[in-house]
Amino acid sequence: MQLSVNGTDHQLEVDPRMPLLWVLRDLLGYTGVKYGCGIAQCGACTVHIDGEAVRACQVPVGDAWGAVTTIEGLGQPDALHPVQAAWIEHQVAQCGYCQSGQIMQAAALLSETPAPTDADIDDAMSGNLCRCGTYPRIRAAIKTAAARLRDS
């Protein structure tokens, strides 16, 4: 089967039932995508399919319906996405393990809702668990990124 990840087409010989998460991590080396729970409870595995935030642990690779973007495709250290730039500015991460998922979720939120209210942020982000408790900084960084994106 064929899978587009971050603009690159991959030819895969793979059991179509394998979750997209493990195809990305173990077969294709996109280790920015994280495993935390495997049951849609933590959001660490969040990627975009055609721009929509999805839990990669819940999507059998055979069902992936469009182009996949991972944290590595959103932006790079020398070419940051505005959400990543805001995350760095606010120094959001502690262990950082949840942050790929948080950033992907926040980027999807802002592409749909450029000026989110606190309630919008609550709704969009509460599926993403942070065991280190970085929530106050996540909220602040989303607001900064939203302002930046609106200005640009």
Next chain:
Amino acid sequence: MSLAGTIARRTLLIGGVAIAGGVAFGTWRYTTPYANPLLSGLNKGEAALTPYVLITQDGITLITPRADMGQGAYHAQALLLAEELDVDLDQITADPGAPSAAYWNQALSAEAGDFLAPGDGVLNSMARTVADMGVKFMGLQITGGSTTVPDGFDKLRAAGASARETLKRAAAEETGLPVSDLTTRSGAVVLPDGTALPYTQLAARAATLDVVQDVPLRDPSQWRLIGKPTQRIDMVAKSTGTQTYGIDVSIPGMVHATVLLNPAQGGALGSYDTAPAFRIPGVQSVVEITGGLGIVADTTWHTFEGARAIEANWPASSMPATMADHWQALSDSFTSTAQDSRKRDDGDMETALTGEVIEAEYRAPYLAHAPLEPINAIVRVDEDTAEVWTGTQIPRFVQANIERITGIPADRVTVHVQMMGGSFGHRLEDEVVKQATEIARQMKGTPVKLTYAREADMMHDFPRQIAMGRMRGTVKDGHVESYDLGIAMPSVIASQMARQGQTVPGPDSQIVAGAWDQPFAIPHHRVTGYRAPDLAPLSSWRAVGASSNGFFYNAGLDELIHAAGADPLQERLRLCNDAVARRVLEAVADMSGWDGPRPAPGKGRGVALTYSFGVHCAEVVDVTDTADGIRLDRVWVAADVGTVVDPVNFETLVQGGVIFGLGHAMFGEITYENGIAQQDNFDSFPSLRLDQSPEIIVRGLENARTVKGIGEPPVPPAAPALAGAIFAATGTRLRDMPFSRAVTFA
């Protein structure tokens, strides 16, 4: 004389040296008996100035032997080194380095003194010294107990200063100029004419010189980095998916593995049928390990699928059958024979407890550590060497355990410590390494990457202690008159150290940590620790004993203050007998505009202060009783760590600690049936999430004399401050955690 006697005497003798030298000896001299771990494996042109600084022609590496679980340890250590070395944070690489006895943890051994001899005075300081030397002898390179900054504060600055002065001497030899004419800046020695000689070019010459010792440390007024906001060195990597954690490491030729363990804690392997596993594509082998099976496959997913497919019958574990049995064991431990310590006994408690005595009982459940990165390790066992890649806080134990399993000497076991996706104490255990080693020795030469499924990580965690508190007390003339608190729990430290083949003599100070030494002068005041029998195997969980005891102590005090008709904050201030603690309480009163526990109808406010890990930390929590349940509005926190080394990270750690303390108090518990944890993932073990998180306002104070870490102290006061707020808003007294059993949270 027996061998044990000889060792004890020698230990004492060296301890005496340490007493004579005191802390003024400094790190370098302390570590002199150990070979500098960087001297082996150095290439030509590289200079190892101290075990903490490595300079080559290619760049400057600061060795940060305390592990990073997300608390910013690499950054904090690099910052302390860079302060005196005069390098910029973007010029250096931080590397955890190879495990070495020279990186022993002095601050942790100071805490360990308490395990050996409770109380103060000469005996205790001697015991402390013995423990100190013991830790040194074992060379325990442990990260934990919020000790990274206290342990490194002088040690790392001294290392940076020695390196700087040695590099200046090298520049003096090179140029013929006197050292006094030279200055340093941004990784270079600067000559009077402004020419900069980069450290990297001076490294080779510096290697030929003796290290300049005992360089005076700079006055705080000269600090460039300490106390200033800095950009943590791992932020870009952690915001772009480019940070490599243990779970991301890939070694050529490696296979994946996972474990299927007896679901009951500590249970043995029974009969099993592996045939269904081999129907999963990619499953290569299933091997026996202690307490279960290792499943080897081509991808992580196939190891999980293989483990799910196997049918097995598991022998019962020796743990009590029901939670009622666990609680009964604690309840039965409030006896004189089970008494472990009575470190506080002020006034005359027995005569004080007459008339109207207020009594209450409190409970704290087992809790999982559940860092978001499940535990994992890669191990390759060769003929007479082994190599490990894992996120661990105990690299030296890892080496020792691999020696025990394979017979390969510890010094031939290479450990590559990885960045960790959280720990909270989870990675003070190394079962995953032992199991990966058991699998890897059955397939020599092949790197085996063992990844736990979340379910295995949670069910086979060694949890936070279960604990019970019982208080009695009296009030008089509107004030607290007597307060007697008894705490029963099994010994976490004994359980944990037993797994490393170590015994810990004497009382366990963690049984009363966060309770016996609180800064309140109550006329009659007693705190007694009772040691419950071993139940579930336990491990240190963020704030350890204080995580339960901070709740017991403050909740009991609140009930007495309420009975006295006093204000929770004003009465704490009145009773407070410590200047540093008083300022912390005054700070949260000021920040929150404290004006009593009921600021408005439907609203409630609670306050708590816990002294733990050498830090006074006070919190005020505001809640509203809404139609949907209790809503957490705001938290104000003040903590005194002596010196706030990194203000940005300080705020992050405090906020994270408060959320950790609140979330577990609200929702968290692990329960066991026949030794089997009934919670196995984040649906049954919920955490605080963004929508329920309050605003958290933080203030760092610097009145304390010694520098302390802030990883743990914000956790203990969170639960009692919340309970106080809920009581003020609703009249419901919460005595058992998790609170969600009794109230709903909006």
